[in-house]
Amino acid sequence: MLSVRAVLAERYRVLVEIGAGLGLRQGEAFGLAVEDIGFDEEVVHIRRQVKMVRTKLCFALPKGRKVRDVPLPSSVAKSLRQHMALFAPVPVTMPWDDPSPPQTSVEAKHRRPRTYNLLVTGRERKAINRNYFNSYVWKPALAEAGVIAPLEESAPDGSRVWEPSREHGYHALRHFYASEQLEAGESVVSLAQWLGHSDPGFTLRKYAHFLPRAGARGSAAIDAVFA
Numbered sequence: 256m257l258s259v260r261a262v263l264a265e266r267y268r269v270l271v272e273i274g275a276g277l278g279l280r281q282g283e284a285f286g287l288a289v290e291d292i293g294f295d296e297e298v299v300h301i302r303r304q305v306k307m308v309r310t311k312l313c314f315a316l317p318k319g320r321k322v323r324d325v326p327l328p329s330s331v332a333k334s335l336r337q338h339m340a341l342f343a344p345v346p347v348t349m350p351w352d353d354p355s356p357p358q359t360s361v362e363a364k365h366r367r368p369r370t371y372n373l374l375v376t377g378r379e380r381k382a383i384n385r386n387y388f389n390s391y392v393w394k395p396a397l398a399e400a401g402v403i404a405p406l407e408e409s410a411p412d413g414s415r416v417w418e419p420s421r422e423h424g425y426h427a428l429r430h431f432y433a434s435e436q437l438e439a440g441e442s443v444v445s446l447a448q449w450l451g452h453s454d455p456g457f458t459l460r461k462y463a464h465f466l467p468r469a470g471a472r473g474s475a476a477i478d479a480v481f482a
Contacts, residue, residue, distance in 0.1 A: 256431060258400040267392055269338035270375055274428030276331035278436075278450050281425040282306055283317055285383045288371035289344040292335060297327045301451065303371070305382045311354040312382050314369055317451055325449045335374065344372035345380045389424070397423055433462045 260271040273284045282304030291300045301323045306315040316322065348370040357363035377383050397403045402423050429450070436446050446462070447455040 256428065259396050259402065262399040263396045264392065266342050266378070267375065267388075269334055270425075271428060272331050272334040273375075274425055275431045275435075276328055276334075277325050278429050278432035279325075280304065280318060280429060280451075281385060281388075284425075285373070285375065285385070285388075286314060286371070287374050289339065289374060290372060292332075292374075293327065294332055294336075297329075297332070299325045299327050301325060305349075305385075306352075307385060308354055312384060313350045313352060313354040313366075314371065315352045319451060319453060321451050321453065323448060323451050338374065342375075344374055345376045346370050347373045347376065347380075347382050349382060393425060430462075433458075437462055 256271060256275060260268050263271070270284050273279050273287060274281070277299055279287065279301065283301055285305040286303040287299070287301075288303075291302055293300065301317055303314050304317050306313055348368045350366045351369050353362075353366050355366075357366050373382060375383065377387070394403065395406075398405045433446060433450060436449070437443070443459045443462075444455045447453075447458040450458060452458045
């Protein structure tokens with residue numbers, strides 16, 4: 256993770272802390288704005304994502320249409336401040352939920368453009384397109400860090416393609432966040448809230464293999480009483 260971060264272009268490096276330190280999905284990380292960061296309260300408000308609809312971008316509620324709050328570790332807060340010192344947040348205006356031209360007054364009201372001061376934008380100071388980021392930023396960084404093979408001519412038509420690397424996508428940072436929280440002893444219920452899962456049972460099923468050895472802490476507590 257840190258080796259990949261080291262070879263990313265500087266403007267994108269903080270996305271590693273956002274994914275691995277806050278557990279955000281990729282679209283949520285792209286949609287994170289400075290007004291969502293509660294530095295004093297040590298909390299981040301996850302209120303939106305950057306969503307792609309028919310190749311066009313728009314803002315939308317997070318997956319499941321659920322907003323949530325996530326604890327802000329001091330190390331991540333420091334990285335966010337350092338990033339903003341180098342790259343000032345950029346006001347970005349896009350439609351809400353659907354970029355298609357509205358057909359009714361209700362749709363026009365719902366889809367009206369909204370502006371947020373995004374923490375991370377592309378070189379053109381626009382919201383990040385996930386297809387561009389994954390193909391031209393993330394995968395080259397994975398290759399340079401030695402995580403996946405370099406780009407090679409491997410398609411039947413001779414075009415250059417990346418090897419499949421789903422397990423190394425940006426979502427892997429979210430898995431890292433979940434595993435670290437469980438290893439540290441945080442409850443599945445709390446983790447489900449931070450990840451935006453509506454059912455803690457889903458979180459448990461997905462990440463049960465990251466739980467510390469069953470019974471270890473309970474046994475230690477009993478030993479402390481009877482030792």
